[in-house]
Amino acid sequence: MNKGLSDSFKVYHTAQVRVLYADTDKMGIVYNGNYLKYFEIGRTELLRALQLPYADLEKHGAQLPVIEAFISYKSPAYYDDVLSIDTICSFERGILLRIHYSIKKDKSIISEGYTLHTFIDTISKKPIRPPALFIDTIRANSIDSMGNELMEIYL
Amino acid sequence: MNKGLSDSFKVYHTAQVRVLYADTDKMGIVYNGNYLKYFEIGRTELLRALQLPYADLEKHGAQLPVIEAFISYKSPAYYDDVLSIDTICSFERGILLRIHYSIKKDKSIISEGYTLHTFIDTISKKPIRPPALFIDTIRANSIDSMGNELMEIYL
Amino acid sequence: MNKGLSDSFKVYHTAQVRVLYADTDKMGIVYNGNYLKYFEIGRTELLRALQLPYADLEKHGAQLPVIEAFISYKSPAYYDDVLSIDTICSFERGILLRIHYSIKKDKSIISEGYTLHTFIDTISKKPIRPPALFIDTIRANSIDSMGNELMEIYL
Amino acid sequence: MNKGLSDSFKVYHTAQVRVLYADTDKMGIVYNGNYLKYFEIGRTELLRALQLPYADLEKHGAQLPVIEAFISYKSPAYYDDVLSIDTICSFERGILLRIHYSIKKDKSIISEGYTLHTFIDTISKKPIRPPALFIDTIRANSIDSMGNELMEIYL
Structure with a gap:
């Protein structure tokens, strides 16, 4: 029973990334596919802030492949821009992780999107339930400790 | 008047790509962000099949930035896989290009998705209407010439 | 004894690649790091032409990590260019693979370079000697069968 | 007269990068081509430390394309590793920039290499001499201000 992991459970984090020349294309802006790399940075740093680095999660036997991704490109990002990635994580149907x-x-939003993830076994690649380590760590680092003012804005 | 470019207008093409080592990640599968590169190959070869290479479109003053992208990952793609990319292009509200x-x-679908594009001026980067060259070329290479059997399956 | 694999042994192949938008950067040319992806295409298709796909080599227990790479950029490559990648493979000190x-x-050379590879065990990642399958396949597909006229030009 | 920019002139900087999932390949390590992206981070942050961001250099009319690159891969880099990139910049023949x-x-070196750069005009793409802004900025931020102890180790 994952009672603590209801669909309303959410955690939040902000990371930063600087746009590389390697990220741009001949239109002079960040190539559309590279935003998914920025999304990766967002969720990686969210998990690290939860004291559960994704690298540790993999060592404990769980991987989080992306099964769905959506990106809305509102304004371009340019070379050397410093971008903030606000990341919110929530459970869906108890077994999926939805990350926005x-x-x-x-301070103005130039892009938004989400990724949807399942949990699989690192070795067998078969679907698994969210591992105890993941659940325990999230409980121990609950969103309340990050301040309710965030809640009002983002959740 | 773009009468010929109603929302029901659609063109279709299939391209192929072989998965590189560079495309994979440590999960042993194609990294989620690289599917947008495969989508690029799909639409580039669709435009080329229409005798309107995207490179020519740019030279004639129009670019097609991505304003929205969606990807559903159903099964992984692996190193050295040969993938087929079926691409369908349609107009939306007369000014947007939706590519599926x-x-x-x-022969089994491992991933699906779409990109949504606007037309902008190559130099000013301001929105423009689909250029005459684009409309004329599409008219000259209408989907009927590709066979109605495709229509039954895909459209 | 790998007598047949002297340092003078060489095999040759040509592959093609079309430059993607994803490969370019804001300078309007192919990003310097992406040439190593083109080099990968060159050696992958060389091995396939030898009827020894790299994917099979890995399944048989051997991997070929890059231990050194060099690239000379003579002229830029641009979006949608079709590039030919001439690839020559030779042994060095019996245990290293040098690929040029x-x-x-x-028909004019825009870039040249090489990669140097060791053989390692797919699982243990420890150095190994070139596997028998690799040696046998190379012997069975010797360069003579590709025509001596190539030799005069390239070797 | 570029008297101050003799071949012995050198500047030094250290940057950091964390390895992304996107950087790895199915061998479980950073893909060989991605080191050139790390090199880019190294020289970008070196120029920024000199108070001459490369983005500004481009706006002032100069670009620094790579004309040669070399990488020696000594040990693999893995997902989530934090890597330090020590970067040293020197002039060569008065017109080329060599960056090591x-x-x-x-603290142990896992990879080494260099890139060689020319100066070109941002618009015409024709070769130019190192611009005055570049020379002045380097003079104003001379290596002495960074401490001689670095010199003993690196130069």
Whole structure:
């Protein structure tokens, strides 16, 4: 029973990334596919902030492949821009992780999107339930400790 | 008047791509962000099949930035897989291009998605209407010439 | 004894690649790091031409990590260019694979370079000698069968 | 007269990068081509430390394309590793920039290499001499201000 992991459970984090030349294309802006790399940075740093680095999760036997991704490109990102990636994580149907991202430049949102993840076994690649370590760590680092003001804005 | 470019207008093409080592990640599968590169191959080869290479479109003053992208990952793609990218292109509200992709391995769909594009001026980057060259070329290469059997399956 | 695999042994192949938008950067040319992906295509298709796909080599227990790479960028490559990748493979000190690449556009060389590879065990990642399958396949597909006229030009 | 920019002139900087999932390949390590992206981070942050961001250099009319690159891969880099990129920049024949990189993990060097750059005009793409802004900025931020102890180790 994962009672603590209801669909309303959410955690939040902000990470930053600087746009590389390697990220741009001949249109002079960040190539559309590279936003999914920024999304990866967002969720990786969210998990690290929860004291559960994704690298540790894999060592404990669980991987989180992406099964769905959506990106809305509102304004371009340019070379050397410093972007903020606001990341919110929530459970869906108890077994899926839905992660929402807002990419901001100078406080205005230039891109939004989400990724949807399942849990699979690192070795067998078969679907598994969210591992105890993951559940325990999330409980121990609950969103309340990050301040309710975030809640009002984002949740 | 773009009468010929109603929302029901659609063109279809299939391209192929072989998965590189560079495309994979440590999970042993194609990294989620790289599917948008495969989508690019799909729409580029669709435009080329229409005798309107995207490179020519840019030279004639129009670019097609992605404003929205969606990907559903159904099964993984692996190193050295040969993937087929079925691509369908349609107009939306007369000014947007919606391109749908089905990525197949051995005839079963492993990934689906779409990208949504606006037309902008190559220099000013301001929104423009679909250029005459684009409309004329599409008219000259209408889907009827590709066979109605495709229509029954895909449209 | 690998008598047949002297340092003078060489095999040759040509592959092609079309430059993607994803490969370019804001300078309007192919990003410098992406040439190593083109080199990968060159050696992958060389091995396939030898009827020894790298994917099979890995299944038989051997991997070929890059331990050194060099690239000379003579002229830029642009979006939608079709590039030829001439690839030559030779042994070095019996245990290293040296692969040389010439990237051509319209028959003129725009980039040259090489990669140096060791053989390691797929599982243990420890160094191994070139596997029998590799040696046998190379012997069975010797360069003589590809025509001596190549030899005069390239070797 | 570029008297101050003799071949012996050198500047030094260290940057950090964390390895993304996107950077790895199915061998479980960072893909060989992605080190050139790390090298880019090294030289970008070196120029920024000199108070001459590369983005500004481009706006002032100069670009620094790579004309040669070399990488020696000594030990693999893994997912989530934090790597240090020690970067040293020197002039060569008065018109070329040679940038040397040492990538370290836990103080041991796992990769080394260099890139060689020319100066070209941002618009015409024709070769130019190093711009005055570049020379002045380097003079104003001379290596002495970074401490001689670095010199003993690196130069």
